[in-house]
Amino acid sequence: MKYYPIFMDIKDRECLVVGAGPVGARKALGLLRAGAKVIVVSPGMTPKMDAARQKGAICLERPYEPADVRDKALVFAATSDSDLNRRILADAQDRGIFCNVADAPSASDFILPSVVERGDLILAVSTSGNSPALARTIKQQLEAAFGPEYETILRVFGRIRQGLL
Numbered sequence: 310m311k312y313y314p315i316f317m318d319i320k321d322r323e324c325l326v327v328g329a330g331p332v333g334a335r336k337a338l339g340l341l342r343a344g345a346k347v348i349v350v351s352p353g354m355t356p357k358m359d360a361a362r363q364k365g366a367i368c369l370e371r372p373y374e375p376a377d378v379r380d381k382a383l384v385f386a387a388t389s390d391s392d393l394n395r396r397i398l399a400d401a402q403d404r405g406i407f408c409n410v411a412d413a414p415s416a417s418d419f420i421l422p423s424v425v426e427r428g429d430l431i432l433a434v435s436t437s438g439n440s441p442a443l444a445r446t447i448k449q450q451l452e453a454a455f456g457p458e459y460e461t462i463l464r465v466f467g468r469i470r471q472g473l474l
Contacts, residue, residue: 311437312420319382320344326366327351327373327397328387329358332411336385337361339421350377351388375400378408387411414438423448428460429467 322345326337329351338361340347347366349358350373362368373393378384378401386397386408394410398417401408407418414420415438422433423444432455434447 312435314422314433314435316431316433317383321346322382323348323380324383324385325350325377325381326385326387327377327393328385328389328411329354329368330387330389331355331357333385333387334358334361336387336409336411337366338364340383340385341365342426345382348377348381350374373397378404378406381406384408385411425451425455427455427457428463430455430459430463 324345326349334357349368384401386394398408410417422435425432436444
């Protein structure tokens with residue numbers, strides 16, 4: 310097993326996304342859904358980042374600085390500059406902070422799986438970066454097998470469990 314699967318509680322923890330393009334926006338929105346405090350750093354904000362900003366992301370329109378990674382739970386290097394992404398990775402690693410590099414998953418400290426969300430039911434699929442297309446196909450199969458009704462089912466099971474405890 311190349312990666313250790315983990316579900317991390319990042320609620321109310323600061324996470325950094327460097328880059329405001331489509332990839333950065335996707336990372337920021339995912340972090341916000343998990344309750345993180347998201348800080349986005351980029352010399353310019355794209356319209357794709359508007360949704361993240363509207364949901365509470367703090368967007369700093371300026372170039373990245375090494376101090377930006379300080380005290381962050383996670384860092385995402387999502388710029389179109391490979392050299393900058395690697396500097397961000399090095400800065401994060403120097404501080405013992407896990408970093409995902411959008412254009413270099415094999416250099417990253419972690420990768421993100423394909424995810425199906427049904428309320429508190431979260432199904433994650435990874436091919437360890439070997440085939441994103443296969444992960445996407447399996448995700449679609451899981452979406453078909455586990456419909457929106459699972460959100461309700463899980464909520465009911467949670468109430469029953471609380472009553473039993």
